[in-house]
Amino acid sequence: MDDRALLDVIRPVCGADTCSDDCAIIRLPCGTLVTSTDMLHMQSDFPEGMTNWQIGWMSVAVTISDIAAMGAEPIQIVLAIGLDDQNRLSEIVKGAYACCDAYGVTYAGGDLDAHSELTIVSTGIGIIRDGEPVRRRGAMPGDLICVTGTLGRAILGLFGDHRFWKDLCEPQPRVREGRAARLAGATAMMDISDGLAISLYDIAAESHVGMEISAECIPLPKDTDQNKAREAALYGGGDFELLFFIPEEKFKDLPIPVTRIGRVTAQQDILMDGTVLQKKGYLHHW
Amino acid sequence: MDDRALLDVIRPVCGADTCSDDCAIIRLPCGTLVTSTDMLHMQSDFPEGMTNWQIGWMSVAVTISDIAAMGAEPIQIVLAIGLDDQNRLSEIVKGAYACCDAYGVTYAGGDLDAHSELTIVSTGIGIIRDGEPVRRRGAMPGDLICVTGTLGRAILGLFGDHRFWKDLCEPQPRVREGRAARLAGATAMMDISDGLAISLYDIAAESHVGMEISAECIPLPKDTDQNKAREAALYGGGDFELLFFIPEEKFKDLPIPVTRIGRVTAQQDILMDGTVLQKKGYLHHW
Numbered sequence: 001m002d003d004r005a006l007l008d009v010i011r012p013v014c015g016a017d018t019c020s021d022d023c024a025i026i027r028l029p030c031g032t033l034v035t036s037t038d039m040l041h042m043q044s045d046f047p048e049g050m051t052n053w054q055i056g057w058m059s060v061a062v063t064i065s066d067i068a069a070m071g072a073e074p075i076q077i078v079l080a081i082g083l084d085d086q087n088r089l090s091e092i093v094k095g096a097y098a099c100c101d102a103y104g105v106t107y108a109g110g111d112l113d114a115h116s117e118l119t120i121v122s123t124g125i126g127i128i129r130d131g132e133p134v135r136r137r138g139a140m141p142g143d144l145i146c147v148t149g150t151l152g153r154a155i156l157g158l159f160g161d162h163r164f165w166k167d168l169c170e171p172q173p174r175v176r177e178g179r180a181a182r183l184a185g186a187t188a189m190m191d192i193s194d195g196l197a198i199s200l201y202d203i204a205a206e207s208h209v210g211m212e213i214s215a216e217c218i219p220l221p222k223d224t225d226q227n228k229a230r231e232a233a234l235y236g237g238g239d240f241e242l243l244f245f246i247p248e249e250k251f252k253d254l255p256i257p258v259t260r261i262g263r264v265t266a267q268q269d270i271l272m273d274g275t276v277l278q279k280k281g282y283l284h285h286w
Numbered sequence: 287m288d289d290r291a292l293l294d295v296i297r298p299v300c301g302a303d304t305c306s307d308d309c310a311i312i313r314l315p316c317g318t319l320v321t322s323t324d325m326l327h328m329q330s331d332f333p334e335g336m337t338n339w340q341i342g343w344m345s346v347a348v349t350i351s352d353i354a355a356m357g358a359e360p361i362q363i364v365l366a367i368g369l370d371d372q373n374r375l376s377e378i379v380k381g382a383y384a385c386c387d388a389y390g391v392t393y394a395g396g397d398l399d400a401h402s403e404l405t406i407v408s409t410g411i412g413i414i415r416d417g418e419p420v421r422r423r424g425a426m427p428g429d430l431i432c433v434t435g436t437l438g439r440a441i442l443g444l445f446g447d448h449r450f451w452k453d454l455c456e457p458q459p460r461v462r463e464g465r466a467a468r469l470a471g472a473t474a475m476m477d478i479s480d481g482l483a484i485s486l487y488d489i490a491a492e493s494h495v496g497m498e499i500s501a502e503c504i505p506l507p508k509d510t511d512q513n514k515a516r517e518a519a520l521y522g523g524g525d526f527e528l529l530f531f532i533p534e535e536k537f538k539d540l541p542i543p544v545t546r547i548g549r550v551t552a553q554q555d556i557l558m559d560g561t562v563l564q565k566k567g568y569l570h571h572w
């Protein structure tokens with residue numbers, strides 16, 4: 001049973017709407033708030049060799065990325081830190097603060113606890129003052145499938161390519177790009193931190209559509225084994241880039257560099273070069 | 287080193303303002319948001335015999351209590367759940383939902399993860415549309431010291447008095463009382479989940495004042511050993527009642543039953559019946 005299957009336990013209690021997006025949504029008279037929470041811990045989320053400063057940075061970055069994926073502006077982060085060793089705290093907090101500062105976000109404290117395994121839960125609030133959040137459920141047949149940045153770097157870094165170590169440990173959430181995609185008319189969006197393939201499946205399920213992508217269109221880092229890089233991009237995870245969907249006529253309005261990798265279809269298959277794409281990615285397993 | 291001492295590591299990075307209250311504060315044109323996050327886990331927070339449903343309830347209740355302590359109305363909870371056993375999830379989520387529902391709060395999902403020890407981080411958002419949050423720093427010499435409810439029940443329940451087991455496992459945060467105290471003119475407030483004594487010290491430190499309370503004024507449950515009950519109230523924790531401070535002339539405006547237990551002083555000692563009160567309570571120790 002993986003975490004996507006466990007969501008099926010929560011849905012009947014909370015309502016399906018609660019489990020469908022990168023963030024939850026709160027409507028207020030002066031704007032729409034989006035909130036996201038992420039639990040990270042030593043064994044499954046922080047690669048060996050990562051510094052405490054980078055652990056702090058990453059804990060904040062994953063949550064800012066969820067907020068970016070709604071097209072929102074992040075405004076506040078709180079961290080609950082379960083410490084296995086109190087001496088780690090100062091550097092973790094400095095890294096968290098640096099990531100908040102880089103994105104103009106207030107780091108507003110949180111909770112401290114002792115824990116056998118370092119565990120950090122980052123919760124963030126974002127706001128949209130000028131429109132609606134972009135959800136996972138709006139992709140329409142004919143929409144272009146787009147991604148920001150180059151993919152696969154995090155996993156290449158994890159498996160020894162030192163050029164990408166920093167990409168793995170200090171991800172740069174795409175806040176500016178998320179907002180630009182929303183304003184240009186993106187119909188659906190999420191981040192691909194669990195890998196491109198599983199993310200395409202997630203959007204397809206929420207939007208009741210299919211996808212057709214082209215392997216050679218996936219933007220990969222240069223000077224790497226392209227087959228390895230493509231595997232990492234599709235199934236690896238750790239790239240905090242955005243995947244979004246936009247009608248073709250609006251694509252030209254995008255003020256940011258993005259890559260078209262395919263098109264949404266009415267037929268509900270997820271295809272790459274005409275063949276069904278494997279449904280796998282980074283999943284927590286029990 | 288305890289968690290109050292660890293806050294001293296965070297203060298220089300985040301700014302002192304960040305670590306001073308039950309909640310962080312965000313100002314928006316349509317109101318003031320308050321946010322709180324709490325990490326709970328099996329060993330230190332959930333007594334043996336507590337059901338999974340009660341674990342879910344309590345995880346939400348502690349955060350709603352922090353929001354109540356600012357005089358705010360809770361609106362949304364997200365939970366990050368690190369599961370040691372997937373079979374617990376359904377009942378935990380049902381308990382969490384029940385607590386949200388009892389307080390008119392939206393349970394908006396969150397994050398799921400596998401963990402060697404059950405770990406739940408609850409993050410809540412509250413709003414104040416008609417005034418300012420009540421902080422820890424506003425108590426003034428002469429203010430009355432007040433508490434809601436009867437104290438000591440949680441610890442009496444933990445140590446075998448079955449009448450109070452439900453008080454321990456299903457705390458009822460004082461949202462209505464917190465709002466009423468704010469509207470009546472409370473100058474400072476917090477919940478006493480770490481015990482009354484340490485909470486008096488916390489408010490005194492933030493407000494730069496002293497306190498004088500009377501042992502016999504502390505409201506305790508009837509038909510119990512009053513000495514044991516008083517010890518539990520002062521130093522035990524687990525009672526999700528509110529401690530607040532209010533000028534004497536405004537006390538009569540309170541529309542809720544509360545108990546006066548003493549008065550704020552200019553001299554910075556914390557006294558009970560003229561003797562310095564021990565500075566101890568429920569603290570996480572490393």
